[in-house]
Amino acid sequence: MWINWVIFIGITASFQISHFILRRYKVGMKIIRISGYLSYLCFIDVIGVLFGLHGYMLIYISSEIRLGFYLFALFTFLRYPLYTFFQALFQLAGDFYIKRLKHIRMPTKNTYTQKTEYILPFKGKWTVRGGGMDKRLRHRGSVSQTYAYDFVIMDGYGKSCQGNSTDLHNYFCYAKDIIATADGIVVQVRKNAKDSLVDGVKAYCGSSDIRGNYITIKHNDGEYSVSAHLMPGSIVVEAGDKVKQGMVIAKCGNSGNSSEPHLHFQFQSGKSFFFSAGLPLAFKGITAQNKTNYKMADRRSTENNLQIAGDKVYIGRGLEVYNEI
Numbered sequence: 667m668w669i670n671w672v673i674f675i676g677i678t679a680s681f682q683i684s685h686f687i688l689r690r691y692k693v694g695m696k697i698i699r700i701s702g703y704l705s706y707l708c709f710i711d712v713i714g715v716l717f718g719l720h721g722y723m724l725i726y727i728s729s730e731i732r733l734g735f736y737l738f739a740l741f742t743f744l745r746y747p748l749y750t751f752f753q754a755l756f757q758l759a760g761d762f763y764i765k766r767l768k769h770i771r772m773p774t775k776n777t778y779t780q781k782t783e784y785i786l787p788f789k790g791k792w793t794v795r796g797g798g799m800d801k802r803l804r805h806r807g808s809v810s811q812t813y814a815y816d817f818v819i820m821d822g823y824g825k826s827c828q829g830n831s832t833d834l835h836n837y838f839c840y841a842k843d844i845i846a847t848a849d850g851i852v853v854q855v856r857k858n859a860k861d862s863l864v865d866g867v868k869a870y871c872g873s874s875d876i877r878g879n880y881i882t883i884k885h886n887d888g889e890y891s892v893s894a895h896l897m898p899g900s901i902v903v904e905a906g907d908k909v910k911q912g913m914v915i916a917k918c919g920n921s922g923n924s925s926e927p928h929l930h931f932q933f934q935s936g937k938s939f940f941f942s943a944g945l946p947l948a949f950k951g952i953t954a955q956n957k958t959n960y961k962m963a964d965r966r967s968t969e970n971n972l973q974i975a976g977d978k979v980y981i982g983r984g985l986e987v988y989n990e991i
């Protein structure tokens with residue numbers, strides 16, 4: 667039965683090697699370097715584990731084949747810390763729940779009627795590093811992240827950091843104020859996560875939650891915002907607190923699954939990060955223009971990143987944005 671072993675070692679090795687190559691390729695292309703990266707790779711691993719565990723169901727096959735499946739699952743499973751793996755699994759479960767079980771169609775800016783007026787969640791000029799209304803601009807991850815944004819502060823040459831890229835303090839947006847995007851009530855806060863390691867290339871997750879430190883605010887029925895990767899010790903609100911638009915609530919950090927300090931910000935339909943739909947909401951009273959030399963940081967398309975409807979401004983990757991007041 668040595669042939670079974672050859673087959674299984676072959677499958678396992680080729681899976682692991684292709685995963686490695688993919689990872690290298692993604693990093694080399696600087697694609698979704700910021701936060702979205704994890705779920706995409708995890709998705710492949712979830713498939714890997716399911717494939718491996720599926721061997722258990724094949725009770726009629728010989729024991730060494732089952733052992734082969736088991737080893738396959740184990741090797742895939744070991745790649746991430748357990749909590750990261752389970753969060754990726756939750757993201758997939760949420761996707762399935764929303765789209766297949768509840769048959770909720772993802773709202774689009776043409777089908778969703780916005781209830782609240784929002785400003786940008788920070789002061790000063792920041793750059794949209796990920797996210798947007800059109801499919802190709804969108805953030806990757808769970809359903810609630812469909813219209814999520816990753817914001818950084820960038821200089822005129824596509825750089826978000828000056829000097830040693832392993833020092834968080836060298837990133838322009840690190841420790842900058844994060845503000846409430848509209849009035850609301852804080853419904854969830856996590857503040858005990860440390861900042862994750864930064865090496866200027868890969869994303870690390872030094873926290874048991876991929877969001878790291880985060881704040882979820884309810885602004886209206888079915889309209890919530892989440893600010894994530896916040897700086898340890900910087901959160902000044904508690905669950906139950908009322909917040910006013912523009913109020914400083916935390917500082918930008920690098921906690922959770924993040925490759926460099928940035929603000930992950932999203933609107934969602936409910937309190938749950940995993941089981942809510944992402945909302946395509948516009949900002950009001952803001953200025954948005956294409957960031958000079960954005961292509962030096964990110965070669966992906968920025969087409970149609972700015973969509974304006976009356977006084978509503980829908981933003982996307984490659985724009986520099988700021989609140990007018």
Ligand SMILES: [Zn+2]
Binds near residue numbers: 700701702930931
């Ligand atoms: Zn993000």
